[in-house]
Amino acid sequence: MRLSKRGEYGLRAMIALAEPADKSATPQMMQIKAISLREQISPKFLEQILLTLKNAGLLHSKMGVGGGYYLARSAKEITLGQIFRVLDGPVAPVKCVSHMSYEPCGCPDEATCGLRLVMGDVRNAIADILDNTSLADVTKRQNAVRKKLASKK
Amino acid sequence: MRLSKRGEYGLRAMIALAEPADKSATPQMMQIKAISLREQISPKFLEQILLTLKNAGLLHSKMGVGGGYYLARSAKEITLGQIFRVLDGPVAPVKCVSHMSYEPCGCPDEATCGLRLVMGDVRNAIADILDNTSLADVTKRQNAVRKKLASKK
DNA sequence: TATAAAGTCTATAGTACTAGTATGCTTTTA
DNA sequence: TAAAAGCATACTAGTACTATAGACTTTATA
Numbered sequence: 001m002r003l004s005k006r007g008e009y010g011l012r013a014m015i016a017l018a019e020p021a022d023k024s025a026t027p028q029m030m031q032i033k034a035i036s037l038r039e040q041i042s043p044k045f046l047e048q049i050l051l052t053l054k055n056a057g058l059l060h061s062k063m064g065v066g067g068g069y070y071l072a073r074s075a076k077e078i079t080l081g082q083i084f085r086v087l088d089g090p091v092a093p094v095k096c097v098s099h100m101s102y103e104p105c106g107c108p109d110e111a112t113c114g115l116r117l118v119m120g121d122v123r124n125a126i127a128d129i130l131d132n133t134s135l136a137d138v139t140k141r142q143n144a145v146r147k148k149l150a151s152k153k
Numbered sequence: 154m155r156l157s158k159r160g161e162y163g164l165r166a167m168i169a170l171a172e173p174a175d176k177s178a179t180p181q182m183m184q185i186k187a188i189s190l191r192e193q194i195s196p197k198f199l200e201q202i203l204l205t206l207k208n209a210g211l212l213h214s215k216m217g218v219g220g221g222y223y224l225a226r227s228a229k230e231i232t233l234g235q236i237f238r239v240l241d242g243p244v245a246p247v248k249c250v251s252h253m254s255y256e257p258c259g260c261p262d263e264a265t266c267g268l269r270l271v272m273g274d275v276r277n278a279i280a281d282i283l284d285n286t287s288l289a290d291v292t293k294r295q296n297a298v299r300k301k302l303a304s305k306k
Numbered sequence: 307t308a309t310a311a312a313g314t315c316t317a318t319a320g321t322a323c324t325a326g327t328a329t330g331c332t333t334t335t336a
Numbered sequence: 337t338a339a340a341a342g343c344a345t346a347c348t349a350g351t352a353c354t355a356t357a358g359a360c361t362t363t364a365t366a
Contacts, residue, residue: 003246064363065311093156114291125278138267145265217334218340
């Protein structure tokens with residue numbers, strides 16, 4: 001059930017872009033290089049990933065000197081599910097329970113297939129989390145943990 | 154987040170073995186060929202899978218004429234999580250949230266890594282389902298659906 | 307207006323994994 | 337003792353993963 005490196009890096013990069021570096025309200029713009037350094041990702045690989053995300057409409061970019069990538073929408077309006085699906089495909093463990101890209105599986109009777117019933121639950125559990133967690137939720141949570149750790153010291 | 158064919162076939166086979174074919178209380182024994190026909194799986198591939206499951210202690214077998222495979226424990230005592238892990242490895246999407254086979258990931262600070270927090274939730278959601286669903290639960294549920302469908306007609 | 311910084315796009319390559327196949331072996335029962 | 341059944345291992349074709357490389361385009365600014 002693993003997340004590919006592509007998906008992992010893409011999610012990390014999006015989270016990085018969602019973090020308000022300074023108190024400026026303008027969408028944070030970051031360069032590939034900056035993200036790759038910070039997250040320890042091969043810059044060329046990251047480039048590919050960000051491009052995919054851009055073509056999917058989740059990121060915008062500005063070319064030229066002083067350019068970079070920034071979120072296409074506010075961090076509240078981008079969910080992890082959207083990012084995941086662009087980079088790693090359907091959430092469902094088997095196609096026959098996928099909402100977004102259903103395909104029949106081989107089993108004799110889908111309606112009573114026990115595996116399908118359970119995998120449907122699994123799909124829903126994953127999708128529930130991913131589709132109801134926005135980038136803003138993630139950064140909020142990070143900050144909460146940071147605060148908690150700081151107060152403990 | 155997909156389930157491999159190996160995992161899918163293995164789970165299907167185990168569910169098939171858990172279904173009480175007749176009212177006999179003795180553990181149901183089935184031959185590779187019977188399972189492969191019923192579930193439409195290449196017999197040779199299935200053989201490999203069942204062998205793996207056997208070596209993991211989830212199945213027992215009887216050699217020779219009239220032999221076959223049967224569950225090592227009662228259907229109530231075998232969870233889908235056990236089967237899944239043998240065939241597809243850890244449930245966790247990233248190693249750094251795996252309970253069964255933890256490994257550190259590259260992020261600068263695991264404690265406050267947003268991706269890790271969310272993926273931890275995902276892992277728990279999946280593991281909750283897989284580890285709390287036994288083969289008996291699956292067959293029970295199948296029967297419930299069958300009954301429901303039959304009564305609707 | 308030249309130049310360097312930055313993103314765009316396509317191709318390719320090594321590696322590992324997937325989904326099987328193939329082959330020969332041993333055990334058991336009729 | 338022959339046939340049925342499982343045991344074990346090796347092999348392979350295809351695909352996906354994880355990048356890497358290189359040439360091109362756009363933009364700011366000196």
